[in-house]
Amino acid sequence: MTGHQASRFEADERGFFGGPVDGFGGRFMPEALVAALDELTEAWHDAMADPAFTDEFAAILRDYAGCPSPLYEAERLSAKVGCRILLKREDLNHTGAHKIRNVLGQALLTRRMGKTRVIAETGAGQHGVASATAAAYFGLDCTVYMGAVDTRRQALNVARMNLLGAKVVPVESGSATLKDAINEALRDWVASVDHTAYLFGTAAGPHPFPSLVRDFTRGIGDEARAQCLDRYGRLPDAIAACVGGGSNAIGLFTAFLEDDDVAIYGFEAGGEGVDTPRHAATIGAGERGVLHGARTYVLQDEDGQTVESHSISAGLDYPGVGPEHAFLAATGRASYLPVTDAEAMDALALLSRTEGIIPAIESAHAIAGALRVAEQLAAEKGPEATLLVNLSGRGDKDMGTAIEWFGLGDPEQVTEEPVGQPGEEQTGDRR
Amino acid sequence: MSVTPAFARARDEGRAALVGYLPAGFPDVAGGIEALTTMVDAGCDVIEIGLPYSDPVMDGPTIQAAAQQALDGGVRVADVLRTVEAVAATGTPTLVMTYWNPVERYGVDRFAADLAAAGGAGLITPDLTPDSGAEWIAAADAHDLDKVFLVAPSSTDERIAMTTAASRGFVYAAAVMGVTGARTTTSDLAGPLVARTRATTDLPIGVGIGVSSGDQAAELASYADGVIVGSALVRTLLDHPHDRAAGLAALRALTEELANGVRRG
Numbered sequence: 001m002t003g004h005q006a007s008r009f010e011a012d013e014r015g016f017f018g019g020p021v022d023g024f025g026g027r028f029m030p031e032a033l034v035a036a037l038d039e040l041t042e043a044w045h046d047a048m049a050d051p052a053f054t055d056e057f058a059a060i061l062r063d064y065a066g067c068p069s070p071l072y073e074a075e076r077l078s079a080k081v082g083c084r085i086l087l088k089r090e091d092l093n094h095t096g097a098h099k100i101r102n103v104l105g106q107a108l109l110t111r112r113m114g115k116t117r118v119i120a121e122t123g124a125g126q127h128g129v130a131s132a133t134a135a136a137y138f139g140l141d142c143t144v145y146m147g148a149v150d151t152r153r154q155a156l157n158v159a160r161m162n163l164l165g166a167k168v169v170p171v172e173s174g175s176a177t178l179k180d181a182i183n184e185a186l187r188d189w190v191a192s193v194d195h196t197a198y199l200f201g202t203a204a205g206p207h208p209f210p211s212l213v214r215d216f217t218r219g220i221g222d223e224a225r226a227q228c229l230d231r232y233g234r235l236p237d238a239i240a241a242c243v244g245g246g247s248n249a250i251g252l253f254t255a256f257l258e259d260d261d262v263a264i265y266g267f268e269a270g271g272e273g274v275d276t277p278r279h280a281a282t283i284g285a286g287e288r289g290v291l292h293g294a295r296t297y298v299l300q301d302e303d304g305q306t307v308e309s310h311s312i313s314a315g316l317d318y319p320g321v322g323p324e325h326a327f328l329a330a331t332g333r334a335s336y337l338p339v340t341d342a343e344a345m346d347a348l349a350l351l352s353r354t355e356g357i358i359p360a361i362e363s364a365h366a367i368a369g370a371l372r373v374a375e376q377l378a379a380e381k382g383p384e385a386t387l388l389v390n391l392s393g394r395g396d397k398d399m400g401t402a403i404e405w406f407g408l409g410d411p412e413q414v415t416e417e418p419v420g421q422p423g424e425e426q427t428g429d430r431r
Numbered sequence: 432m433s434v435t436p437a438f439a440r441a442r443d444e445g446r447a448a449l450v451g452y453l454p455a456g457f458p459d460v461a462g463g464i465e466a467l468t469t470m471v472d473a474g475c476d477v478i479e480i481g482l483p484y485s486d487p488v489m490d491g492p493t494i495q496a497a498a499q500q501a502l503d504g505g506v507r508v509a510d511v512l513r514t515v516e517a518v519a520a521t522g523t524p525t526l527v528m529t530y531w532n533p534v535e536r537y538g539v540d541r542f543a544a545d546l547a548a549a550g551g552a553g554l555i556t557p558d559l560t561p562d563s564g565a566e567w568i569a570a571a572d573a574h575d576l577d578k579v580f581l582v583a584p585s586s587t588d589e590r591i592a593m594t595t596a597a598s599r600g601f602v603y604a605a606a607v608m609g610v611t612g613a614r615t616t617t618s619d620l621a622g623p624l625v626a627r628t629r630a631t632t633d634l635p636i637g638v639g640i641g642v643s644s645g646d647q648a649a650e651l652a653s654y655a656d657g658v659i660v661g662s663a664l665v666r667t668l669l670d671h672p673h674d675r676a677a678g679l680a681a682l683r684a685l686t687e688e689l690a691n692g693v694r695r696g
Contacts, residue, residue, distance in 0.1 A: 027563060028531050028558055029558055030489050030557055032489075032583035032584075032586075035585040179486060183486050186488040187610045190489070190610060191610070290532045291486065303533055303537070304532040304537065305502065306532075
């Protein structure tokens with residue numbers, strides 16, 4: 001973990017990336033919450049400058065969450081695409097995704113601030129489970145808001161949160177999905193702010209959350225950069241991550257922003273296609289606007305009403321995006337491209353078959369996009385070209401979706417045929 | 432048009448002003464206009480028209496339900512402006528209360544121009560504070576519109592001073608820490624907030640605190656310049672989904688009770 005760097009990519013003191021007029025971020029929030037956001041900003045600055053805090057955070061990540069996660073060279077996948085693919089194995093973290101970093105950081109900060117209760121929003125339940133885990137670890141009271149559509153779809157995660165001691169509140173308002181869960185968590189926070197911290201689940205929302213969440217997740221990229229240099233004596237040619245709100249992506253990207261020779265790719269959920277209404281490609285197909293306290297790209301209609309997003313991956317199914325990603329897109333430092341449901345599921349099957357790793361469907365978007373980039377890189381630079389992909393989470397939680405998508409799991413239809421594309425013969429042997 | 436003369440007249444009469452809220456398009460556009468003009472007729476001094484929005488983070492279940500009904504009915508920004516025009520034509524100053532994104536999407540200066548052209552008095556902006564509102568402040572000034580910003584019990588004295596300095600028309604004291612909604616108990620946060628706000632400004636101070644009865648209005652009117660009522664008025668219409676005449680009668684009765692309350696304060 002490093003402290004604050006003076007960087008052209010850093011937000012200004014009011015949280016704008018790229019300035020208040022043309023830039024993204026800021027704090028478009030009710031006055032009632034400004035004092036709490038100011039308090040949080042001050043506590044976060046203070047904590048990040050305090051070695052006692054950063055050392056404790058590092059120790060918890062190491063001893064409890066299993067960080068640093070390995071950097072793994074995916075040899076058979078590399079052989080298939082013709083250049084080196086490295087996977088940052090965030091799927092091996094405790095609770096199975098990068099999100100544990102963010103919640104442990106925020107919960108540690110909560111304890112430092114003397115607050116006793118945390119609230120969180122969750123879509124499919126991953127951030128909710130992570131928050132419940134961190135709350136259990138620190139002995140904090142925890143309430144998770146979850147769209148009623150999602151509590152029905154993700155009963156297993158509801159049970160996990162309950163087992164971890166969290167209260168789960170189904171949200172029936174609006175479209176009863178993630179954005180409405182955020183709305184309801186904010187409503188709770190307005191009324192409870194004196195003793196409650198809001199563990200925001202992604203690098204979005206009002207200042208300081210985009211920068212604060214980045215600080216707690218940037219270990220992904222800091223570790224990966226050092227691991228890559230240590231092992232190969234060089235930086236990757238390109239890095240890639242999936243982007244919903246964008247916490248795993250900003251966690252990877254931050255360490256590489258000043259490395260001008262490293263190309264940066266974010267892959268958004270293209271759903272059924274960005275030419276259909278059913279996608280979550282906010283940067284690619286959204287318009288500038290304000291959602292959940294930040295100016296960013298938003299999927300919205302011509303009256304500024306938020307439009308419902310769609311993705312097969314619940315973790316990417318959000319009609320906004322973190323403002324730093326909006327800024328990186330606007331400046332051209334990073335490229336954001338869509339990956340469809342079908343492409344992601346193909347990549348999920350491919351990674352399972354070639355590497356024995358079932359990725360989260362979110363992460364499968366990064367894999368699918370990375371395969372496109374890798375073919376380009378291999379053609380341009382040959383087999384030594386290196387692409388580093390954040391494997392942000394594991395796929396256990398997605399087996400229900402996979403069963404449905406691939407037609408698996410029916411005891412009457414057990415088949416010897418494996419799932420996914422043929423292509424075994426195209427992939428290389430392990431050395 | 433500004434709300435200033437309405438507050439001045441109430442002050443001259445030794446009472447607080449009654450500020451009543453409904454979202455536009457609820458129960459539908461024509462029905463909303465009829466309801467709002469009923470409130471004017473029954474004693475509201477100032478009208479707030481809500482612009483229904485998909486993500487209303489400061490609203491409780493009552494106003495959420497009404498706004499959702501309006502959105503489900505297909506209400507557009509143009510319908511909100513049409514509603515403003517119809518209500519402002521009564522001569523009662525009419526503000527729009529809106530979350531920020533629809534204004535930004537419409538174009539801030541264009542929104543200000545069209546609101547002014549419709550006879551609107553200005554905007555109440557629950558998720559836009561003056562320190563993030565430079566573009567709106569410039570547009571409001573250019574089109575001679577009221578800028579009603581909010582102060583809260585959690586606001587520092589410094590932020591209250593900054594907020595009142597940027598406001599025109601009145602200052603909105605949201606005196607409970609929580610979302611909108613009728614409350615039967617009064618907040619002990621309102622008095623100190625009004626006092627802290629008054630120390631920074633000569634502008635009238637309107638208080639929103641979940642008032643739902645004439646007695647609550649009277650109590651609040653003893654120290655506030657304006658009594659703001661939203662959820663309780665919305666509730667009268669929500670409670671009569673299939674009988675508009677009964678809903679309007681209940682709306683009229685409650686407005687009259689509140690108007691009577693602010694005269695007892």
